[in-house]
Amino acid sequence: MRSPRPIHALTAIGGLLLLAGCGGGGFAGGSQAQQSEGGQVTVRMLVNITPNLTQAYWDGLVKPFEQANPGIDVKIEAPTGKGVADTLPQQLAAGNAPDVVETLTADETLSKQMLDLTDQPWAKDTPLVKEASLNGRVYTVGVGVQAQSLVFYNKATFDKAGIDRPPTTLDEFDTVMGKLKAAGTLPLQTGGEFLTGLQLLQLSSPSRAQAHPTWQQDIKAGKLKAGESLLPFLERYLTWIDKGYVDKNALGMKYADAETAFLSGKSAMYVMGSWFTAAEAKAKKDFEVGVFPAPVDKGLRYPGPQGATMAAPYMILKSTPQKDAAVKLVRWLVTDPAAVKSQLKQDGNFRSGVEREFTPLEKQVQEILDTAPSGVPQGEGYGDATLPKSFNAAWNTEVQGLYVGKSPKEVAEGVDRWLAGRK
Amino acid sequence: MTLTREAPLVTTPVVRRKPRTRDGWVTAIMVAPATVLYIVMLIVPVGLALYLSLTDWDGFSANPAFVGAANYVNLLDDPELRRAALVTLLVAAAGTAGLNLLGLGFALLVNGVSRANTFFRIVLFYPHVLSALVVGFLWSAILGTTGAVNNLVTTWGGEVLPFLSDPTWATITMIAVLVWAGFGVNVVLYLAGLQAVPHSLIEAARIDGATRLQVFRNVTLPALGPSVTVNIVLSLVTLLKTYDLVVSLTAGGPAGQTQTVAYLILWNSFHDARLGFGSAQSVLLMLVTAALAFVVTRLRRRGELAVHQ
Numbered sequence: 001m002r003s004p005r006p007i008h009a010l011t012a013i014g015g016l017l018l019l020a021g022c023g024g025g026g027f028a029g030g031s032q033a034q035q036s037e038g039g040q041v042t043v044r045m046l047v048n049i050t051p052n053l054t055q056a057y058w059d060g061l062v063k064p065f066e067q068a069n070p071g072i073d074v075k076i077e078a079p080t081g082k083g084v085a086d087t088l089p090q091q092l093a094a095g096n097a098p099d100v101v102e103t104l105t106a107d108e109t110l111s112k113q114m115l116d117l118t119d120q121p122w123a124k125d126t127p128l129v130k131e132a133s134l135n136g137r138v139y140t141v142g143v144g145v146q147a148q149s150l151v152f153y154n155k156a157t158f159d160k161a162g163i164d165r166p167p168t169t170l171d172e173f174d175t176v177m178g179k180l181k182a183a184g185t186l187p188l189q190t191g192g193e194f195l196t197g198l199q200l201l202q203l204s205s206p207s208r209a210q211a212h213p214t215w216q217q218d219i220k221a222g223k224l225k226a227g228e229s230l231l232p233f234l235e236r237y238l239t240w241i242d243k244g245y246v247d248k249n250a251l252g253m254k255y256a257d258a259e260t261a262f263l264s265g266k267s268a269m270y271v272m273g274s275w276f277t278a279a280e281a282k283a284k285k286d287f288e289v290g291v292f293p294a295p296v297d298k299g300l301r302y303p304g305p306q307g308a309t310m311a312a313p314y315m316i317l318k319s320t321p322q323k324d325a326a327v328k329l330v331r332w333l334v335t336d337p338a339a340v341k342s343q344l345k346q347d348g349n350f351r352s353g354v355e356r357e358f359t360p361l362e363k364q365v366q367e368i369l370d371t372a373p374s375g376v377p378q379g380e381g382y383g384d385a386t387l388p389k390s391f392n393a394a395w396n397t398e399v400q401g402l403y404v405g406k407s408p409k410e411v412a413e414g415v416d417r418w419l420a421g422r423k
Numbered sequence: 424m425t426l427t428r429e430a431p432l433v434t435t436p437v438v439r440r441k442p443r444t445r446d447g448w449v450t451a452i453m454v455a456p457a458t459v460l461y462i463v464m465l466i467v468p469v470g471l472a473l474y475l476s477l478t479d480w481d482g483f484s485a486n487p488a489f490v491g492a493a494n495y496v497n498l499l500d501d502p503e504l505r506r507a508a509l510v511t512l513l514v515a516a517a518g519t520a521g522l523n524l525l526g527l528g529f530a531l532l533v534n535g536v537s538r539a540n541t542f543f544r545i546v547l548f549y550p551h552v553l554s555a556l557v558v559g560f561l562w563s564a565i566l567g568t569t570g571a572v573n574n575l576v577t578t579w580g581g582e583v584l585p586f587l588s589d590p591t592w593a594t595i596t597m598i599a600v601l602v603w604a605g606f607g608v609n610v611v612l613y614l615a616g617l618q619a620v621p622h623s624l625i626e627a628a629r630i631d632g633a634t635r636l637q638v639f640r641n642v643t644l645p646a647l648g649p650s651v652t653v654n655i656v657l658s659l660v661t662l663l664k665t666y667d668l669v670v671s672l673t674a675g676g677p678a679g680q681t682q683t684v685a686y687l688i689l690w691n692s693f694h695d696a697r698l699g700f701g702s703a704q705s706v707l708l709m710l711v712t713a714a715l716a717f718v719v720t721r722l723r724r725r726g727e728l729a730v731h732q
Contacts, residue, residue, distance in 0.1 A: 081693060082670065082693075082694070085693070085694055086689075086693040086694055089481075089482030089483060089692075089693050089696065089698070090482075090693060092482065092483055093482060093698075109481050109483050109484070109696050110483060112483060112484060113483050192587070192588070192674065192676050192677060193674045193676070247568065247583075248588075249568045249583045249585050249588040249589075250568065250588065251568075251587070251588040251676055251677035251678070252566075252567050252568035252570075252583075252585060252586060252587035252588030252593075252677070253567055253568045253569055253588075254563060254567065254674075257567060257568075257569050260569075261569060389694070389695055389696050390690075390694055390695045393690075393694070397675075397676075397678055397679040398678075400676055400677050400678035400679070401678040403588070403677060403678065404589070404590050404677055404678045404680065406678070417502075421501075
């Protein structure tokens with residue numbers, strides 16, 4: 001009697017091989033840029049989708065490029081995971097990597113998969129290109145700069161509390177918050193998700209950069225402990241929670257809700273990056289919003305170095321079969337005056353030498369950027385000044401611990417323990 | 424002497440039909456799709472996860488290095504995992520109890536055949552149709568610090584209720600929302616079980632003078648034994664993998680206090696670029712889930728057998 005089992009096994013293996021043949025896979029991370037018979041090339045670009053940067057915006061942005069280059073079709077792809085950072089590794093693992101990726105900046109892990117743009121002459125004049133380079137090699141090019149260490153404030157609440165000028169030191173900042181609280185306003189708007197930790201990094205950057213100019217490098221080299229070096233800021237933050245300068249239930253608010261709360265006049269100050277100017281311009285409100293650089297510790301230079309990150313960073317996957325078309329697209333995105341202006345305006349970003357229509361608030365931010373002594377990496381950082389992946393998230397989780405009973409020392413130790421575990 | 428002649432044994436000849444080759448091929452073709460699906464969707468991913476758990480793959484590099492059991496050793500020393508495991512077990516235990524109590528309760532309420540019951544069955548099942556992400560965003564808009572409920576509370580002069588800002592409240596809120604979103608399935612499963620309870624048994628008990636509660640305890644519930652087992656195991660396995668609701672409702676906060684193991688696996692694997700470590704966590708979760716499902720099934724089966732005896 002002939003057993004049918006071998007037939008089952010063969011059928012199964014055949015089916016598997018068939019499926020394996022249909023899909024990509026493995027660790028190769030091959031790209032699937034397509035080229036049709038007519039010579040039309042498709043460049044796939046993975047982008048960040050936000051309330052400012054919608055799918056429709058991206059499609060419209062690249063249309064002039066497609067018209068000027070009839071042989072190239074740009075396919076905008078939204079993240080399928082939580083964001084670009086989660087989606088890219090999934091696509092690489094599936095052998096379905098895009099040709100161009102927006103939002104991420106190269107670190108030691110990512111740079112191995114990215115095209116080296118060091119020899120591209122146009123890349124040299126893009127914003128923060130030197131700061132974002134790794135061991136002198138350029139993998140990431142950007143459109144502009146995002147100022148990080150800004151405090152936006154509701155001018156009406158300042159007037160009501162009798163505050164005639166924004167604070168320049170952190171001690172003055174405390175005094176101002178006391179006056180605002182006494183006047184019946186919530187002094188500082190914060191929220192849950194990633195916002196809690198981000199704001200403290202933004203606020204501390206100008207002081208931290210003066211005390212430890214090579215903070216990220218020193219931590220990487222084991223010369224400095226991140227949590228320990230930021231302990232004074234954690235101690236100060238806890239006093240703000242205790243005194244009611246921030247809402248003790250803030251962790252129950254999402255980022256968007258916190259922004260809405262400030263824009264609807266429920267709080268007096270909001271620490272945020274320059275991209276907030278885009279949301280402010282769209283919001284209907286009956287008060288004026290002003291902005292000042294984050295205050296610094298007593299005795300330090302004010303304004304201090306401004307926390308700065310690359311706006312709309314682009315990288316090209318090394319595996320792309322459409323290298324020329326991808327390079328052409330990225331070059332256009334970061335150097336074409338109309339494309340640059342459009343991206344800067346859409347997400348409230350800045351670039352020296354690029355004139356565009358500014359709102360009054362954007363004008364103030366540009367002035368802050370012009371007067372800042374330098375732009376410094378913040379938190380996780382970029383380029384050679386990069387801490388292990390997810391540092392910002394770990395920092396955020398620990399900082400939120402201040403709201404649920406942890407002491408500043410415990411928080412600082414938690415941050416340092418996390419970093420020690422990533423070495 | 425009487426000679427008795429033994430009657431010859433009459434045996435029915437066993438006709439052994441030789442299976443034909445064609446039958447084998449037909450069987451193979453019929454079984455092949457399911458076998459291929461099972462291998463591709465289950466065996467291959469599990470095998471791949473096992474392999475990756477022994478490497479330091481970051482999700483990007485072409486050649487992950489073999490690190491042996493290092494990832495598993497690191498699991499033992501990971502405070503985040505310990506915290507997430509406790510949260511997950513709490514969610515699974517409390518959630519399973521909630522899903523089954525509500526599921527059985529509402530199934531008993533809408534068991535009869537009437538238009539109203541049909542309507543209520545649809546209403547009860549409806550939350551399950553929604554994506555967990557949508558459910559999370561919906562409830563965060565209702566229960567958040569500036570959400571609908573707290574707006575009402577503060578308008579009436581009350582203090583903000585920390586549904587999502589206090590770790591204990593946030594965990595309870597998450598379990599409650601999980602139960603709200605999922606108990607419709609349990610209602611359907613229990614309804615199917617209730618339809619199978621013989622009416623003759625219930626009628627006999629009533630004729631014997633049993634009260635409604637006595638009928639439920641001594642007739643309906645024992646007859647529902649297999650349904651209870653299925654419901655408990657399904658609820659438990661589903662809740663041990665809770666992920667998407669955490670993302671949309673609490674984002675793991677406050678202070679990481681509502682992170683579940685599945686949330687941590689996805690975070691470590693893709694956000695933290697530690698796919699090898701994340702794979703080790705997922706292998707552990709798979710083993711724990713399988714073990715718990717096995718133990719519950721055995722215990723339930725033992726209980727059911729005791730009832731039948």
